[in-house]
Amino acid sequence: MRRVALLDYGKLELQSDYPSIGALQSGTVKVEVHACAICGSDIALYRGQRSLADERYYGHEFSGVIVDAGDGANGIQNGMRVASELNRTCGRCWNCLNGLANYCKSMNDALLPGGFSEETFVLNTPEYSFISPIPDTIDFETASMLEPTNCAYRIARQANITPGSNVLIFGLGTMGLITAMILKTLGASRIIGVERSRPRLDKVHSLGLIETVDRNDPNWLEQVREMSSRQGVDVVIEATGAVPVLQDAFDAVRPGGKIVVASVYHSAAGDLALLPIMRKELTVVGAKGPYPHRKSDGTSAPVEIIARLKDDLKKLVTVYDFKDALQAFEDMMSGASIKAVVRFR
Structure with missing residues (x-):
């Protein structure tokens, strides 16, 4: 599969034949990634402002299609269009009980290898989920803005x-x-x-x-x-x-x-x-995001927001095909792009 790999600080590589991520892991779903946006934290990791030793994933602002729904927790099904965001937390740990549900788990526990790959595992259990279904009215490139909107x-x-x-x-x-x-x-x-x-x-x-x-x-x-x-x-x-x-x-x-x-x-x-x-x-x-902004019916408030604001959100996005992903990173760092999105499909 194709992925954008951060090999070391300041060293990105486009890989076209990386092995598939393999069999589904317990409590996860497999997402076929269509688009992944570049976050400021991705740039910080590239620049060495964050420790590579502390990160297991790369890329967390992504959208795509479920290709293996695992046990189908939270209504997630094969073929469903989804995007990344913190949607559900346990509600019982110290962080959740003290109003800090955004600290329930680390994204290291939720994503592998992350959104800068054509496939990624995403944690989705009854007690914790990092994905939300998205409507057909939102294209994948705009849907990659769900996590920053959250x-x-x-x-x-x-x-x-x-x-x-x-x-x-x-x-x-x-x-x-x-x-x-x-x-x-x-x-x-x-x-x-x-x-x-x-x-x-x-x-x-x-x-x-x-x-x-x-x-x-x-x-x-x-x-x-x-x-x-x-x-x-x-x-x-x-x-x-x-x-x-x-x-x-x-x-x-x-x-x-x-x-x-x-x-x-x-x-x-x-x-x-x-x-x-x-x-x-x-x-x-x-203000530390992402945070589980769920409505009383269990659906995601940020999904509703991007559906309402999608025309303005599209104005922020510059889309790059996978072959131009290194330029996408350069343009984000220079300020030429407000939000660079790498398209895999």
């Missing part, structure tokens, strides 16, 4: 905005933009995006998805205040993973406001000044 929904829920709130988002990558789309549906009055990358600013501006401010402009903060209120915005979403941007968030949020940290920091805080947390009486919360 994460963005967690960010939006942690923001807990009230209708009419002004929101500032630092970082106009996939996570920031999907969060913006969701917050619009939740009643945000104004959403402003701040970004340093000129190509990304131009791209986002051309799509017409969000108002933007160039962080390279010395007057960026004044622009934000003119667009929201002199005191600052109600909520800041920090989605860059750059420690200095958290300082910007402290400057931009109003007294009594909220900052949602929605990114992974790979370096120490250094000279970060924390006094604004007390002086402004700020609420600072984290």
Whole structure:
């Protein structure tokens, strides 16, 4: 089978004749992968910001078709169109009982070898599942956005905005933009995006998805205040993973406001000044996805979201055939693509 293999830090290889993953493992299903999107965490692993020794899988934002449903837990059947997301957790472990269902299991326990292969095993038991059925109205490339949409929904829920709130988002990558789309549906009055990358600013501006401010402009903060209120915005979403941007968030949020940290920091805080947390009486919360967002009928809320937002989500996607997968990674790292999706079929 074909796969995109991360052999070592900074070394990707396209393999066309890798052995099939073989017989089904207990508690799993086998997915024939049609498309897999590149996540920032995949890039971090490539760059050595995360340890290869700690990861058993590569690629977790994928969609495809069930070719072996195992024991059919949770209604999963052969031939069903599915996409990856954390759909079900046990509800009994310490993490679940303390509201941290997103820590129930590691993805190391859920995926092997991962979505950058033509086939992958995915854990699907009555107590834990990392897949959801998708409707025929969503193409596989867009469906590969289900897992990041799940994460963005967690960010939006942690923001807990009230209708009419002004929101500032630092970082106009996939996570920031999907969060913006969701917050619009939740009643945000104004959403402003701040970004340093000129190509990304131009791209986002051309799509017409969000108002933007160039962080390279010395007057960026004044622009934000003119667009929201002199005191600052109600909520800041920090989605860059750059420690200095958290300082910007402290400057931009109003007294009594909220900052949602929605990114992974790979370096120490250094000279970060924390006094604004007390002086402004700020609420600072984290948002780690994916999270099991199930409706009362047991179906996935993020699937409903991508079905509703699919036209805007498609604007974020650049599709690459498998033979061009290395270019897809290059374009994600350079910012030429907002969301690169590798198509296997």
